[in-house]
Amino acid sequence: MPPSFLPITPTLSTAHSGIPSRLLPKATHAKNLIYNGKTVPDAAPLRRGLPVPQGISKTAFLVAIEELRSALGPDHVTLNDKEVKNGWYMEHPNTHDMMPLFDSEEFIASAVVYPGSVEDVKLIVKWANKHLIPLFPISIGRNLGYGGSAPRVRGSVTIDLGRRMNRILEINADDFTCLVEPGVTFYALHEEIQKRGLGDKMWIDTPDLGGGSVVGNTLDRGVGYTPYGDHWACHSGLEVVLPSVGDDGDVSVFRTGMGALGVGGENTWQCFPYGFGPYNDGIFSQSNFGIVTKMGMTLMPNPGGFESFMYTFANESDLAPLIEIIRPLRISNILENVAQLRHGLQTLSVKGHPRTNYYNGSGPMPDPIIRQHLRSTATGECAWVYYGMSYGPAHIRGHKLSIIDNEFHRIPGCKRIDPATLPADEYFWSRDRIASGTPDLEELKWVNWMPNGAHAAFSPVSPIKGADAEKLYGLAKRRHGEQGLDLMPAFCVGLREMHLIVEIVYDGTDMGMKKRVEKCLRDMIDDAAALGYGEYRTHLALMDQVAGTYNWNDNALMKFNNTLKDALDPNGILAPGRCGIWPKRYRNRGWELKGGETSTEGAGVAPIAGESKI
Numbered sequence: 032m033p034p035s036f037l038p039i040t041p042t043l044s045t046a047h048s049g050i051p052s053r054l055l056p057k058a059t060h061a062k063n064l065i066y067n068g069k070t071v072p073d074a075a076p077l078r079r080g081l082p083v084p085q086g087i088s089k090t091a092f093l094v095a096i097e098e099l100r101s102a103l104g105p106d107h108v109t110l111n112d113k114e115v116k117n118g119w120y121m122e123h124p125n126t127h128d129m130m131p132l133f134d135s136e137e138f139i140a141s142a143v144v145y146p147g148s149v150e151d152v153k154l155i156v157k158w159a160n161k162h163l164i165p166l167f168p169i170s171i172g173r174n175l176g177y178g179g180s181a182p183r184v185r186g187s188v189t190i191d192l193g194r195r196m197n198r199i200l201e202i203n204a205d206d207f208t209c210l211v212e213p214g215v216t217f218y219a220l221h222e223e224i225q226k227r228g229l230g231d232k233m234w235i236d237t238p239d240l241g242g243g244s245v246v247g248n249t250l251d252r253g254v255g256y257t258p259y260g261d262h263w264a265c266h267s268g269l270e271v272v273l274p275s276v277g278d279d280g281d282v283s284v285f286r287t288g289m290g291a292l293g294v295g296g297e298n299t300w301q302c303f304p305y306g307f308g309p310y311n312d313g314i315f316s317q318s319n320f321g322i323v324t325k326m327g328m329t330l331m332p333n334p335g336g337f338e339s340f341m342y343t344f345a346n347e348s349d350l351a352p353l354i355e356i357i358r359p360l361r362i363s364n365i366l367e368n369v370a371q372l373r374h375g376l377q378t379l380s381v382k383g384h385p386r387t388n389y390y391n392g393s394g395p396m397p398d399p400i401i402r403q404h405l406r407s408t409a410t411g412e413c414a415w416v417y418y419g420m421s422y423g424p425a426h427i428r429g430h431k432l433s434i435i436d437n438e439f440h441r442i443p444g445c446k447r448i449d450p451a452t453l454p455a456d457e458y459f460w461s462r463d464r465i466a467s468g469t470p471d472l473e474e475l476k477w478v479n480w481m482p483n484g485a486h487a488a489f490s491p492v493s494p495i496k497g498a499d500a501e502k503l504y505g506l507a508k509r510r511h512g513e514q515g516l517d518l519m520p521a522f523c524v525g526l527r528e529m530h531l532i533v534e535i536v537y538d539g540t541d542m543g544m545k546k547r548v549e550k551c552l553r554d555m556i557d558d559a560a561a562l563g564y565g566e567y568r569t570h571l572a573l574m575d576q577v578a579g580t581y582n583w584n585d586n587a588l589m590k591f592n593n594t595l596k597d598a599l600d601p602n603g604i605l606a607p608g609r610c611g612i613w614p615k616r617y618r619n620r621g622w623e624l625k626g627g628e629t630s631t632e633g634a635g636v637a638p639i640a641g642e643s644k645i
């Protein structure tokens with residue numbers, strides 16, 4: 032479809048998941064680029080029909096759906112029996128993985144349900160236990176590169192929490208905290224703070240793209256780029272609906288931390304995350320133990336000034352000595368935010384042009400070609416680019432920046448790029464906005480590297496050591512070379528560890544390429560595990576493999592998770608398989624994905640013995 036006919040991107044005034052109007056021109060441009068890169072129709076009719084989950088007949092499933100419809104209202108339950116439509120970042124599907132590694136009809140929902148309240152969520156949980164239908168809750172569904180909104184088990188009923196549960200319940204300008212529902216995006220929270228005239232007073236922390244759910248991203252232990260970048264560490268208080276039905280026939284909802292107080296818990300719910308007794312929040316992140324319906328989050332006071340800086344490093348071999356320089360600076364907070372050290376190729380690809388603009392060969396784009404094209408950019412020819420920010424008034428920043436400048440210049444060929452020389456549309460300024468709490472839309476431009484651009488990530492964590500960086504970069508380079516894929520690594524440096532994020536960009540319609548991407552990802556996970564590195568997060572397709580690497584003492588951790596799963600969700604209805612945790616009914620039936628499969632399904636689920644409680 033010619034871009035001029037593309038409908039306008041929904042804004043926050045018309046959709047909870049919409050774009051802030053300040054970013055609408057950017058969204059229009061980004062959407063045009065994406066649609067220009069699509070070589071196949073955006074929507075395709077379902078080839079395999081309604082994806083009914085295993086363990087229930089189609090007839091019984093449709094009867095159950097009618098029951099849910101009459102309980103919640105006909106508009107709040109939709110069957111997924113027509114088509115797969117991929118859309119793009121701002122108008123993404125809530126039914127399947129828009130960036131599939133498998134066939135699009137593998138990680139796919141049978142229906143989507145839209146609760147409007149915690150009571151509705153409880154009702155849905157009761158319904159799922161009665162009919163033994165798997166549920167998959169999403170907040171916004173923009174967990175892109177890790178499966179998006181898609182369920183792990185084919186035919187699960189997606190609970191789209193965000194569409195109707197998207198209130199900002201509180202922004203507390205005294206305590207610098209907020210309380211949000213799952214449908215609040217980083218964009219929406221930022222806009223609301225500006226609207227209330229609090230923008231000069233407080234910042235939010237945002238990931239590279241602002242369309243994600245604050246709750247969803249935090250539960251997935253996502254990362255942002257202000258000093259409040261560790262989202263999980265910055266949250267305070269959850270409200271959770273549990274997945275089982277008690278002996279009294281009711282579904283339990285509870286609050287963690289100070290929110291558990293019988294009287295007045297709201298006072299300190301967002302100020303002190305721990306409360307009394309065991310700290311339970313952890314088991315609801317990257318898990319399938321409960322449905323989070325409210326979350327508290329801390330907000331950052333405006334530090335009184337900020338200044339981005341950017342350095343380039345000439346040689347690939349500068350990586351290890353540079354990381355050694357970064358570690359003490361980061362631990363002592365001279366480097367104050369989760370900075371990014373990116374490979375030059377990512378600086379090129381984020382301009383949003385297809386790879387074919389630069390190179391037509393097969394195999395990874397050769398370094399001399401990358402360097403040649405970087406020469407004519409504002410960044411200049413280099414191997415690595417460091418993006419960081421210093422906070423506080425000028426005299427405070429000056430002290431820190433001079434230390435950083437001296438230290439970085441110990442690497443021969445290091446160059447500080449003067450921001451004053453950079454045009455307003457340079458990617459640097461997007462990093463500048465993000466590191467100062469203003470959500471942006473720039474990052475997704477590198478998906479245009481490939482036609483029908485999709486991406487999946489290899490995301491290992493390691494100490495901030497040169498030797499670790501070299502080993503991880505080395506194995507990624509070797510495995511990308513074997514599969515003929517371009518390597519675009521970025522090191523995101525936390526306080527005492529770093530996340531290496533390797534996003535592989537691929538053609539989502541090219542099954543051969545997808546198989547190479549899967550092989551590359553699986554080989555990197557195995558290589559990393561053999562060297563003592565594990566991933567902090569992964570794609571649905573890779574969760575079993577990654578969970579399997581955390582196997583110390585005869586898989587003691589997974590045994591513990593299984594114990595929790597069986598206790599909290601005896602019928603196994605909540606997000607089976609998420610993060611490698613399979614309910615009893617699914618275990619040992621071949622649901623785990625090890626690599627090379629064409630189907631994501633196992634051989635059935637165990638029936639429940641005895642009578643249903645409902």
Ligand code: EUG
Nearest residue numbers: 239254488490521523530532
């Ligand atoms: C990015 C960052 C991540 C992640 C996936 C993608 C952005 C890449 C720091 O975490 O998990 C440029």
